[in-house]
Amino acid sequence: MPELAGIHHVEMPVTYLDRSRDWYGRVLGFKVTHEYPDAADGVVRGVAGEVPGLGDSTLCLRVNSQAAQGCQGFDPVSFAVPDRADVEAWAAHLDTVGIPHSPVIEASIGWLLVFNDPDGLDLHLYSWAAHRVNHEGIPGYGRPVS
Numbered sequence: 001m002p003e004l005a006g007i008h009h010v011e012m013p014v015t016y017l018d019r020s021r022d023w024y025g026r027v028l029g030f031k032v033t034h035e036y037p038d039a040a041d042g043v044v045r046g047v048a049g050e051v052p053g054l055g056d057s058t059l060c061l062r063v064n065s066q067a068a069q070g071c072q073g074f075d076p077v078s079f080a081v082p083d084r085a086d087v088e089a090w091a092a093h094l095d096t097v098g099i100p101h102s103p104v105i106e107a108s109i110g111w112l113l114v115f116n117d118p119d120g121l122d123l124h125l126y127s128w129a130a131h132r133v134n135h136e137g138i139p140g141y142g143r144p145v146s
Contacts, residue, residue, distance in 0.1 A: 009048065009058040010077050013067035015119050020061050021047055023118050026097055028052075028079075030059055053079075072120035083129035084111040090125050108135055108142035 014020035024030035029052045036046035045063040081087055087104050090113055094101045101115035110127035117123055135141035 006055075007057045009060050011060040011062055012076065012117065012121065013064040013071060013119070014061050014117075015063070015065045015068050017045060017047065017061060017063050019118050024051075024059065024061065027094070027099055028059075033058075036062075068119040068121070073122060075114070075122040075124050078112075078124035078126040081125050081127055083127050084131070087111040087113050087125055087127055106131055106133060106135075 012020070012024075021030070021032060030049055031051075032047045032049040034048040035044045036048070037044050046060060048058050048060040051059045081090065084104065091101060091104060094113075094115055099115050101113055105112040105114070107126065109130050111129075111131065112127070113125040115123055136143045
């Protein structure tokens, strides 16, 4: 089997492009590098750009109200942070920019912070560092597969 080379881009469905572009900029540092005008009428209905910490992976925002509504409460992506201290730093940042969020959660493997974008998609910040707490047998938590 050929090997993958990472994640090229993550595309988020949005209802209002300007609102989401501004929100992702304020919250994640999103900077638009490309815009996508619709072939039929020339109206820009998508943008792509950089987010600090994502390396070569790009974040794309595409107007699709039906998809955005259908994804409310779903977590299409978990952004990685090194450890619990970074999750806590993100919680403080979200407080500063006025974004409601969960408490720091001791998740299946590491620490987790959950918040919503303007369309109600759950965004996760999940630590690479593991806490080594065994949650096996607790409903909703992952367990190792042998």
